[in-house]
Amino acid sequence: MSDDTPRTPAELRRACRDGRWDRPTAGVAGGSVQANLVVVPREAAFDFLLFCQRNPKPCPVIEVVEAGRVEPACAPGADLRTDLPRYRVYRDGKLAGERAEVRDLWRDDLVSFLIGCSFSFEEALSAAGVPLRHVESCSNVPMYRTAVATAAAGRFRGPLVVSMRPVPAAQVALAVQVTARFERVHGAPVHVGAPEALGIRDLSRPDWGDPVEIRPGELPVFWACGVTPQAAVLASGLPFCITHAPGHMFVTDLANASLATGG
Amino acid sequence: MSDDTPRTPAELRRACRDGRWDRPTAGVAGGSVQANLVVVPREAAFDFLLFCQRNPKPCPVIEVVEAGRVEPACAPGADLRTDLPRYRVYRDGKLAGERAEVRDLWRDDLVSFLIGCSFSFEEALSAAGVPLRHVESCSNVPMYRTAVATAAAGRFRGPLVVSMRPVPAAQVALAVQVTARFERVHGAPVHVGAPEALGIRDLSRPDWGDPVEIRPGELPVFWACGVTPQAAVLASGLPFCITHAPGHMFVTDLANASLATGG
Structure with missing residues (x-):
C-alpha cells in the first residue's frame, strides 16, 4: 500500500x-x-x-x-x-x-x-493458518446462488447466496471451529463439499466474484453470504x-x- | 403431576x-x-x-x-x-x-x-448438575431491576432486568459454559457476584418473583431476563x-x- x-x-x-x-x-x-x-x-x-x-x-x-x-x-x-x-x-x-x-x-x-461481512472471519481464518485462495490470487471470492430458499418476510424473499473457499481436507474442522465463533458475521459454514446438494452445478462459473482453483485434497466449503439480503432487496x-x-x-x-x- | x-x-x-x-x-x-x-x-x-x-x-x-x-x-x-x-x-x-x-x-x-425464556437453559443447567434453588423451593426465580440501561429503540427503553440463581463457587464456570451455548435464550450470565455493581441493593427483596437462600460458598449469578422487554413495552x-x-x-x-x- x-x-x-x-x-x-x-x-x-x-x-x-x-x-x-x-x-x-x-x-x-x-x-x-x-x-x-x-x-x-x-x-x-x-x-x-x-x-x-x-x-x-x-x-x-x-x-x-x-x-x-x-x-x-x-x-x-x-x-x-x-x-x-x-x-x-x-x-x-x-x-x-x-x-x-x-x-x-x-x-x-x-x-x-x-x-x-466475511472480511471479519477471513482475518481469523488466515491467522489460524487456513489459506484463502481468492486472496492469494488477488481476486474476489466466488459467490453462488443456491437452490436453498431464505425464510421470506413481507416482500423480501429469494435464494440463499453462499461464498466458497477451498479448504484442505485436514483443515476443514479447523475452518468450521474458527468461523463458528463469528456468529455475528455469518458464522460456521452452511455446507461442506457436495455443491450439487446446494443446487450449484458448476463451481467454475460463480454468479458473483471470480472462480478459484480447487486443488487435489481440498474441499469446497460454503458460507452464507451478505449478497443474500442485497439480492432480496433488489428482487423485491x-x-x-x-x-x-x-x-x-x-x-x-x-x-x-x-x-x-x-x- | x-x-x-x-x-x-x-x-x-x-x-x-x-x-x-x-x-x-x-x-x-x-x-x-x-x-x-x-x-x-x-x-x-x-x-x-x-x-x-x-x-x-x-x-x-x-x-x-x-x-x-x-x-x-x-x-x-x-x-x-x-x-x-x-x-x-x-x-x-x-x-x-x-x-x-x-x-x-x-x-x-x-x-x-x-x-x-430461561426454562430452556435451566433444563441444561439441571442436567449438568447445577442446583436450581428456586425449583427446589417451588418458588419463582427472583428477578431484579438493575442500574444498567438497555439500548433504546424508538419509544422502547428502560433498565436491564436480571434473574438470579445462587451457584456453588466450584460450579460457576460450568454454569457459564452450559448457558453460553444457549445464545437464543439469554445465553451466558451478564454478571457473576457483586450485585451492588448492578445497582441491586438487597438480594432478599427482588422486584419480581421470590427471594431464595444464598448458602455459604455460593455466588449470586445473574442472567438477562425476559421481563426486560415486557417492562420496556409497559413503560412506553x-x-x-x-x-x-x-x-x-x-x-x-x-x-x-x-x-x-x-x-
Missing part, C-alpha cells in the same frame, strides 16, 4: 468523505469490522429487519440506524451518506447509478442497515434503495475480535 | 384452547421451548423488533408472527389468541385485565413476538398490547436442545 493509505477506520472514512479514496476497502484498516450497507425507506424497514432476523446467517445485523440519523454508534462522527468509497442507487429494483456520495439523494425516511422491486458498491464497504470502529463469541 | 397433565406441546395448547388448562407452564411438556409473548400494534413493531435486535441477551427473539397471522411456524396448528393458559391486556401502559383467551380483542394490525405507554401472564407461557414444538449453539 502507498503511504497515503488510511491506517484507521476514521482516516478511511474521512478520505472517502473528502474524495481522496474511491477504491475497494479489502485489507484497509486491518482488524476493523467492515459492513455491507442497505438503506431502505421506513415503510419497508420492519419487513427487512424481520427478513434479517429470520435469516441470521446470511444477514447478520451489526447495527440499524433509524430514519433521521446518519451517524452509527459503531463509528462515532461518521456520516453514512458520504463515508463509503462508492454507493449504488436502485429505483424499482433496477440499478439507477453509482455515486461517490448520496447526500443529495438522502431523505428523512431512510433507515440504514449495516450487515456483517422496492421503489428506492441505496447500497454500498460491491467491495466498497463501510468501515466501522469495531474490532473484528469483538464479534467472536464472548467478545 | 396428575394423569390429565398434557404430555406434548400440542396437547398443552389444545387444553388451553379448550379451557382445560389455566395453570403455569413450568415443567409441562419437558424438553420443549417455552416463550414469552408480546403483542403490539404494527405501528410499534419496527421499534420493538429493533429494541430486541439491540438487546439480544434479554430479548432473544424466537419468532415474529406478522400482522394478520396467529399461527407461528414453531407450533403448526397453534393459535396465539387461545393457546396460552392466561393473558394480560394493557391499555396505555396499564394493566386492563387478565384473560383466558383474547380472540375478541384481536385486531388485524397486531404483530406477535415470541421471546425465549403503548395504547394497546397483550402479553402472557407471568409463568403462563406459550409452549412451542421446538426442542430446547435445538437452541444450543450448533443446534
